[in-house]
Amino acid sequence: MTSLKELKQLLNITKEFKRPLLRATLFGSLGHLTLVIFTYFLTLFFIAKITTVAAILFIIILALAILKGLFSYIEQLLNHYVAFKVLHVLRIKVMDKFKKISINSFTQNSSGDYMTMITTDIELLEVFYAHTITPFMIYIVQACVVSIFVMIFSVPLGILALVIYIIIGLIYPLTFKNKGQAVGDSYRRKLAEVNNHSSEEAYGIFETVQYDKIGETKKDLVSETEELTYSAYLKNKFLVDLNALNIVTYNFGVLAFIFAATKHINNPNIIITLSAMFIVSFIPILYMGNLASTLSQTMASGKRFLELMNTPEENVNDGVKVPFNTLTVKNLSYHYDDKTVFKDINFTVNKGEIIGISGPSGCGKSTIAKLIMKFIDNSKMGGNIIIDGVNVQDIDNAYFRKHSSIILQDSYLFNTSIKNNLTFFDKTINKNLIDKALKNTNLKNHVDSLRNKTDTTISERSANISSGQKQRLSVARSFYNESKLLILDEATANIDIFSEIEVLKALEKDKNDKITIIISHNKSTLSICDRVIKLGE
Structure with a gap:
C-alpha cells in the first residue's frame, strides 16, 4: 500500500508548480464558499419581509452567482494546467529512466506491464494531480471557515459540523484507503495481463490458425476477460458502497445538525439559513469522502511509478576504455537458488576470430552471453x-555499450525506416557506413530495388520483410555501429538455410576487426567458427 513516504515523493514532483496550485486552492475555496454564502443570502431573501433588504439581497445573490462560475472556471484551469504539466514531466521521467535502468532490472517485467505504465498509469496520475491536491486543501478551508462561522451563533453546533466534516472527509478515506488500493491494484494487474496476452495473440494469429489453437486461445482470453470483468465489478462495487456510506452519513449529519440547531439557537430564521448553508457546504467534503474509491487505481499507479523511479540503474562509471583485442573467460561459474548452471568455463577469443559455444538447452549458453554483455547481475558469478587484461565490470559502461552488440533469436526492428533501424535514429548519418553494412550482409541490391530505398518503412513487428532479412538487418545494424564485440545467440535458429548462409557469409566477411561469438546448437551454424566450446559434456 502507498505509504506517507511514497505520497511525499509524488507531491515533490509538484514543487515547481506551487504558485498555480496555491492559486487554484484560493479560487476553488472562494468558489465553494461563494456557493455557501449564496445559499445563506438566498435563504434570507425568501424570509426577508422588507422590500429594500430583499432588493439588496437579490443584487448580492446575482453577484455571487456570477463569481461562483468565474472562480470555478479559474480553479479548473489552474488545476489542469498543473496536471498536464506534471504529465509532461512524468513522461519525460519515465523515458529517461528507461534509458538508465539496468537491463537485468528492466527484464523483470513484461512488455504489457511497461505499456500499461506508459499509457494507463501515467494518465491515471493526472487524477491525483488535478483532482486531489487542491481539493484536499479546499476541503480544509471549507471545513474550517464554515465551522467557525457556525460557532459565531453556537459553539456546540460549530463543533458538530466540524466533526461531521472530519468523519466524511478524513476518517472514511483513511479507513478504506488500503482496501481501495487493493481492488485498484488487482484491476490493474488483470488489465496488464489482458493487454499483454491480447497483443501476443494478435501478432501470433498466423501460428494460432496454423496449429489449430483457436479454441484454446479463445478459452484463455475469455477466462482472462472474465477475471478482468470481475475485478472491475469489485472496484466499482467498492466505489458504490463507499459513496452510499458517505451519502447516509451526510443525511444523518444534516438531520443531527438541524436537531442540534433547534436546541442551541432560538431564532428560527437563523436555524433555517444555517441549515441551508450547511447542506450545500458538503460538495468538497463528499468529494474527499469518495477519494478512497476514486484514487484506488491512481495511488496504485503512483506506487508503480515510484517503483520504476527507484529501480536500480546501470552503473555510470568512468572506467577503462579497451581496444577489444582479446576476450578471456577464466574459471567462469554461475548459480542461482543453490543450483549451479555451469562452472569452470575457460576460453579465449582474439580479434578476427569466430568461436562457437554449443550445448544442450539449459546448459547456460545464453547466460554466458548475458554475463559478457553485462546484462545480468554478476553477484552470482x-x-x-x-x-585486454581488464575485468569487464571495470570497462566504461557507455563505451562498452557503444562498441558491443548482441543479436538474439528474435531481434527487434522498429516501425520506422531501414535507415533509422540501422543507425538507431542517429542525427549524423554516415551513408558510406550504411552502404557498407548493407553490402556486407548482401542486402544492398534488395534495398536499392525498393522505391524509397533506405527510407522504406519496416512495418510493425517486421511484417513486410522475411525473417532472414530481419536477422540480416540486425547484423547490418551491428556492422554500421562498428561493434568490436559481436555475439549471436541462436540468431539463425528461426530462419531458412539460405538466409542463414547469407548471415554466416556476412559474419565471415566482416570478422577481421571484431571479436565474434556464435551461440548455437546447430552444427551448420557453427561451421564457420575457428573453434567450438562445448558445454554440458
Missing part, C-alpha cells in the same frame, strides 16, 4: 571475464 564466479571467475572473471577479461577484455
Whole structure:
C-alpha cells in the first residue's frame, strides 16, 4: 500500500508548480464558499419581509452567482494546467529512466506491464494531480471557515459540523484507503495481463490458425476477460458502497445538525439559513469522502511509478576504455537458488576470430552471453571475464555499450525506416557506413530495388520483410555501429538455410576487426567458427 513516504515523493514532483496550485486552492475555496454564502443570502431573501433588504439581497445573490462560475472556471484551469504539466514531466521521467535502468532490472517485467505504465498509469496520475491536491486543501478551508462561522451563533453546533466534516472527509478515506488500493491494484494487474496476452495473440494469429489453437486461445482470453470483468465489478462495487456510506452519513449529519440547531439557537430564521448553508457546504467534503474509491487505481499507479523511479540503474562509471583485442573467460561459474548452471568455463577469443559455444538447452549458453554483455547481475558469478587484461565490470559502461552488440533469436526492428533501424535514429548519418553494412550482409541490391530505398518503412513487428532479412538487418545494424564485440545467440535458429548462409557469409566477411561469438546448437551454424566450446559434456 502507498505509504506517507511514497505520497511525499509524488507531491515533490509538484514543487515547481506551487504558485498555480496555491492559486487554484484560493479560487476553488472562494468558489465553494461563494456557493455557501449564496445559499445563506438566498435563504434570507425568501424570509426577508422588507422590500429594500430583499432588493439588496437579490443584487448580492446575482453577484455571487456570477463569481461562483468565474472562480470555478479559474480553479479548473489552474488545476489542469498543473496536471498536464506534471504529465509532461512524468513522461519525460519515465523515458529517461528507461534509458538508465539496468537491463537485468528492466527484464523483470513484461512488455504489457511497461505499456500499461506508459499509457494507463501515467494518465491515471493526472487524477491525483488535478483532482486531489487542491481539493484536499479546499476541503480544509471549507471545513474550517464554515465551522467557525457556525460557532459565531453556537459553539456546540460549530463543533458538530466540524466533526461531521472530519468523519466524511478524513476518517472514511483513511479507513478504506488500503482496501481501495487493493481492488485498484488487482484491476490493474488483470488489465496488464489482458493487454499483454491480447497483443501476443494478435501478432501470433498466423501460428494460432496454423496449429489449430483457436479454441484454446479463445478459452484463455475469455477466462482472462472474465477475471478482468470481475475485478472491475469489485472496484466499482467498492466505489458504490463507499459513496452510499458517505451519502447516509451526510443525511444523518444534516438531520443531527438541524436537531442540534433547534436546541442551541432560538431564532428560527437563523436555524433555517444555517441549515441551508450547511447542506450545500458538503460538495468538497463528499468529494474527499469518495477519494478512497476514486484514487484506488491512481495511488496504485503512483506506487508503480515510484517503483520504476527507484529501480536500480546501470552503473555510470568512468572506467577503462579497451581496444577489444582479446576476450578471456577464466574459471567462469554461475548459480542461482543453490543450483549451479555451469562452472569452470575457460576460453579465449582474439580479434578476427569466430568461436562457437554449443550445448544442450539449459546448459547456460545464453547466460554466458548475458554475463559478457553485462546484462545480468554478476553477484552470482564466479571467475572473471577479461577484455585486454581488464575485468569487464571495470570497462566504461557507455563505451562498452557503444562498441558491443548482441543479436538474439528474435531481434527487434522498429516501425520506422531501414535507415533509422540501422543507425538507431542517429542525427549524423554516415551513408558510406550504411552502404557498407548493407553490402556486407548482401542486402544492398534488395534495398536499392525498393522505391524509397533506405527510407522504406519496416512495418510493425517486421511484417513486410522475411525473417532472414530481419536477422540480416540486425547484423547490418551491428556492422554500421562498428561493434568490436559481436555475439549471436541462436540468431539463425528461426530462419531458412539460405538466409542463414547469407548471415554466416556476412559474419565471415566482416570478422577481421571484431571479436565474434556464435551461440548455437546447430552444427551448420557453427561451421564457420575457428573453434567450438562445448558445454554440458
